[in-house]
Amino acid sequence: xxxxxxxxxxxxxxxxxxxxxxxxxxxxxxxxxxxxxxxxxxxxxxxxxxxxxxxxxxxxxxxxxxxxxxxxxxxxxxxxxxxxxxxxxxxxxxxxxxxxxxxxxxxxxxxxxxxxxxxxxxxxxxxxxxxxxxxxxxxxxxxxxxxxxxxxxxxxxxxxxxxxxxxxxxxxxxxxxxxxxxxxxxxxxxxxxxxxxxxxxxxxxxxxxxxxxxxxxxxxxxxxxxxxxxxxxxxxxxxxxxxxxxxxxxxxxxxxxxxxxxxxxxxxxxxxxxxxxxxxxxxxxxxxxxxxxxxxxxxxxxxxxxxxxxxxxxxxxxxxxxxxxxxxxxxxxxxxxxxxxxxxxxxxxxxxxxxxxxxxxxxxxxxxxxxxxxxxxxxxxxxxxxxxxxxxx
Ligand code: SF4
Numbered sequence: 001x002x003x004x005x006x007x008x009x010x011x012x013x014x015x016x017x018x019x020x021x022x023x024x025x026x027x028x029x030x031x032x033x034x035x036x037x038x039x040x041x042x043x044x045x046x047x048x049x050x051x052x053x054x055x056x057x058x059x060x061x062x063x064x065x066x067x068x069x070x071x072x073x074x075x076x077x078x079x080x081x082x083x084x085x086x087x088x089x090x091x092x093x094x095x096x097x098x099x100x101x102x103x104x105x106x107x108x109x110x111x112x113x114x115x116x117x118x119x120x121x122x123x124x125x126x127x128x129x130x131x132x133x134x135x136x137x138x139x140x141x142x143x144x145x146x147x148x149x150x151x152x153x154x155x156x157x158x159x160x161x162x163x164x165x166x167x168x169x170x171x172x173x174x175x176x177x178x179x180x181x182x183x184x185x186x187x188x189x190x191x192x193x194x195x196x197x198x199x200x201x202x203x204x205x206x207x208x209x210x211x212x213x214x215x216x217x218x219x220x221x222x223x224x225x226x227x228x229x230x231x232x233x234x235x236x237x238x239x240x241x242x243x244x245x246x247x248x249x250x251x252x253x254x255x256x257x258x259x260x261x262x263x264x265x266x267x268x269x270x271x272x273x274x275x276x277x278x279x280x281x282x283x284x285x286x287x288x289x290x291x292x293x294x295x296x297x298x299x300x301x302x303x304x305x306x307x308x309x310x311x312x313x314x315x316x317x318x319x320x321x322x323x324x325x326x327x328x329x330x331x332x333x334x335x336x337x338x339x340x341x342x343x344x345x346x347x348x349x350x351x352x353x354x355x356x357x358x359x360x361x362x363x364x365x366x367x368x369x370x371x372x373x374x375x376x377x378x379x380x381x382x383x384x385x386x387x388x389x390x391x392x393x
Pocket of ligand 1: 056058121122144146147244282374
C-alpha cells in the first residue's frame, strides 16, 4: 500500500498553539527583545543577539510533530531520529509517546500501515524514505524548504554530469540525505568538512607535488564519497553544495579554493563548464551568524554563552565565531550553568564536555553576550538568564 504523505501540516495549528507556547515560549525573552535585546539586573547585563533560537524550519517541524500527536492519538507515532538537535525538545516528544526509530535498528522492520512516521527538518535518505513508503506508513514530512533547495541543486548537478562536492559533516543526517539525492539521480558526491580537506582535493585536482596519490586520496575520503568514486574521473566537473548550517565564511572560502583549483587545471575558458556553485546556506543560519558578528562588534562583552545541543551544527558554528573574539561557553542547556564558579560546557573543537571553574568574574559589572542555536527554544534562553541573574546577585 503506498504511503500517505502530509507535507503541509494537519490543519491543527490552532489546536496545538497553546501547548507549543507553554512548552517553548519565554515571557522574559520577549521583554528583553522589546528592550533593545538588553537586560540589566544589578551588576549583570545580558546582551542578546538580534537573531537566535528556533528557525522557521525547526518551528514548523516541531509544530507538525505536535499536530501529528493530536491528529493520531491512538496510533503509534515514530520519528526517524531526533526531530531537531535539541535534547529537551526530543525528550518532550518522547514524553508525549513519540518513539524514535534510531533507538533500535530493528524497529523499522516492524513498521506497518498503522504506523505514523515523522520525517525531521533535515530530511531522510532516499533509502529510508523508500523503505517507509514500502511499508505503507503514514508519513509526516517536515523536511525544511531550505534543505529541499539544496537537494534541487544536487539533483541538477547529477543530471548534468557534475559531481556534488558537499561542504558538510559526513555524519550529519542532512548531509547524508543530500548525498543520497546525488546518487538517486545518477550522480556522484564527495563530502569535505573543512579547508584542510578541501586543500587536499584542490591539490589532487591540480596534481601538484603535494597531492595525495589515488590510494591515499581514497583512504582519506573513502567514507565520504559515493560508491565507485574515482577521483581521476569524478573531479573533472564539480558543483558545490553546502549543508545548510555550515559557517558561511568557510563555505565561501571553500568555494573559492575549488574554483581556483579548477581554473589552474583547466584554464579560464573551460571554467564555467568545469565548476558550478549555488549558495545553499539557509537564510536563518546566515542571520544568526550575522547577528553574533554584530553582537561581538557592537556590545562591550566580557564573555559569551551559546546555548544549543552539542550535535547541533549551526550552534557549534555560532560558538566558533564567538570563541575567536571572546571567552565563549557553549552549553547544551541551562543545567550546565552549575554555579557562579562552575560551568559545564564543550569548548570549540573538543569532542567532550568539560567542567571549568572561575568562569564568571566574582566582582564588578559583567556583560554577558547570549545566543542560541536554531534548535533551541526560548524557554531555555529564559532559564539561562534567570540562572545568570541568580549567580550575579
Ligand atoms: S537551520 Fe535552516 S535549513 Fe535547517 S531547519 Fe532551520 S531554516 Fe531549515
